[in-house]
Amino acid sequence: MLLEQVEYVRPETVGDALEILASDDGAAPLAGGQSLVNVLKNRVASVDVLVDISRLAELSSIARTADGGLSIGACVTYDALDRSPEVRASHWILGDVAGHIEDQQIRNKGTIGGNCCLSDPTNNLPPILVALGAVMELRSRSGERSVPAADFFKGYFATALEPGELLVSITVPPMPEHSGAGYASLAVGADAKALVRAAARVTLDEGGTTIAESCLVLARVAHVPVRDAEAEARLSGADATEEAVRAACAGVADGMQPIADVHGSSEYRRQMAKVMARRAVVQAIAAARGSRNGSTAGGK
Ligand SMILES: Cc1cc2nc3c(=O)[nH]c(=O)nc-3n(C[C@H](O)[C@H](O)[C@H](O)COP(=O)(O)OP(=O)(O)OC[C@H]3O[C@@H](n4cnc5c(N)ncnc54)[C@H](O)[C@@H]3O)c2cc1C
Known part of the structure; x- marks a missing residue:
């Protein structure tokens, strides 16, 4: 049409x-x-x-914040995120997730702000932004306000944006020491949208043997990204080994009622959420130990 x-x-x-x-x-x-x-x-x-708004210079830059985090303009494209030395230096995973979105033409035009403001539950960036503790900077004719990414996504194609308001930038806090992030997606079939996603950020103790703190976000089990606080509590203090992570992730999504649709039942999503969560946390641990500040399995 x-x-x-x-x-x-x-x-x-x-x-x-x-x-x-x-x-x-x-x-x-x-x-x-x-x-x-x-x-x-x-x-x-x-x-x-x-x-x-796509060519407004103020919305198209990536800058380092005073505390070592990032300020990313709402109209920064996925391709620019993927290629940004600043993003790769401190939040490697953000560039990687953006670099796996669909194809090069979409990445040349699609923006981080549009990806979030649409609040399509299948979009790639919302869960990782929630896991990284990002904050959405909103502006209207009458003022400015900051909304944590965890509170920005309100439902299926619904956000905290008020009429007349623009998302101008996204602030991503610095990764604490000994921290890493991971991201895993399951899509069944060529060109299929993701059925379940998990994004994780972990901080290890100084020796790198124990998980001190974690944030585990699931997507596509609900219409907005959701944290699994029970799984985070099990991960906290757990050994940073695949075996311990597997045990902690065995109960992922058990307290939730995942959505069901033509692509997958609620129970299938629950089981796959456990697998994606484990993969994301294991990647995050490897990233925390290695030089990378985040790694990902990519996928749609
Ligand atoms: C074939 C195809 C495949 C795709 N596959 C994927 C995929 O696998 N993963 C994925 O994540 N995405 C995918 N997308 C979606 C794509 O990423 C879109 O770019 C994204 O959903 C919207 O970003 P945009 O910059 O194009 O925004 P637009 O389409 O321009 O805007 C989307 C919505 O957000 C509003 N908006 C945009 N920017 C702002 C702002 N700064 N402040 C307030 N409101 C704003 C607009 O008014 C509109 O309502 C796909 C798209 C296509 C066409």
Whole structure:
């Protein structure tokens, strides 16, 4: 289907974009357009004015924060994340997850902000951003606010964004010493979307033998990324060995009621969540011990 006629504007500044978004209920930000244009073509939603934010310099940079974390502009593309020396130096996994999204054309256009603001439960970046403790920096004509990634994703295609608000950047805190991250996805069939994902961040004790602290996030078991606090508690203090991680992950998702759909039953997702969680935590331990600050099994 062809796109219906729609007004298109390309503001020069973030302030101008916020003015337009605040003054017109029918205006929507256009970032990479990879999802929004398809939504409009398929008449799933309609928009009066597309506000193209994709070329705003303020939204397109990656900077190191004073504490050694990252500030990533909302319109940074997956390809730019993948190739960024700053990202690779401190949060290797973010570049790697972005570099595994679909194909090069999608990676050239799709943005970290669009990936999050769409809140499509199959998207790759939300679970790893939650695991890394990222914070979403939002701005509107009337002010700014910071929302932890863990609170940003509200449901199926729903976020904490208020009308007229833009996600301007994402702050990713520095990785603590002796820490690493891991990411594992299961997709069945060529071109299939992920059925279950797990993202993990672990901090080891100084000797590297025990898990001091962990964050384990599951995706596709619910419509938003969810932490498995019970599994995190079992991992805390566990030996940093595959055997101990396997035991701690045996109960992953047991307290949850994973979604069921045509792609997989609730029970299948629960079982696969245990496997993905174990893989992600084992990778995170290896990353914490090695030079990499995060490793991943990639996949969609
Ligand atoms: C064939 C195909 C395969 C894909 N496969 C995958 C995949 O495997 N994994 C994956 O993660 N993604 C995948 N995607 C989705 C792709 O990653 C999209 O790029 C992403 O969902 C949206 O990012 P975007 O920059 O294109 O945003 P857009 O499509 O421009 O916008 C998406 C939504 O977010 C809003 N928005 C965008 N930026 C902001 C902002 N800064 N502030 C407020 N609101 C904003 C828009 O108004 C719109 O509602 C695929 C897309 C296609 C077309």
